[in-house]
Amino acid sequence: MARKNKKLRDEKNLKNSKNLRSSRSATGSMLNIRQRKRFCYFCRAKVDNIDYKNVSMLEKFISDKGKIRPKRSTGNCVQHQKKIAMAIKRARVIALIPYFKK
Numbered sequence: 001m002a003r004k005n006k007k008l009r010d011e012k013n014l015k016n017s018k019n020l021r022s023s024r025s026a027t028g029s030m031l032n033i034r035q036r037k038r039f040c041y042f043c044r045a046k047v048d049n050i051d052y053k054n055v056s057m058l059e060k061f062i063s064d065k066g067k068i069r070p071k072r073s074t075g076n077c078v079q080h081q082k083k084i085a086m087a088i089k090r091a092r093v094i095a096l097i098p099y100f101k102k
Contacts, residue, residue, distance in 0.1 A: 042083075042099025050083045052090040055097060062088065066100035 039073055041060075042050065052058070059074075059082050061069050071081040091097040 003005060019050060040075060040077040040080055042080040043077055050080070050087045052087040052094070052098065058084070058088050058091060062097065064101065066098055 035082075041047075061074055063069050068085055071078065074081070074084075076084065088097060092099055
């Protein structure tokens, strides 16, 4: 009897998972919200070098807790994201930017 109940539960779970898969979009999210394409701030402005002494510009790429914001949220390209991370780390060492905020 227990095997029969388990088999019925497995079949129901399989049907539910198929329904969920069919309702999702190609990206895998339940909602079909289209986000706008983000462009790299530095490529668009044609900035050649990222200076660690420019604290006001670097603070745009730091979260409210003091963490470096990821590439997916800032929209920067890989090359500029690496340069930003290095500049933020250098500014932290010199104490221009705090390591964390309270």
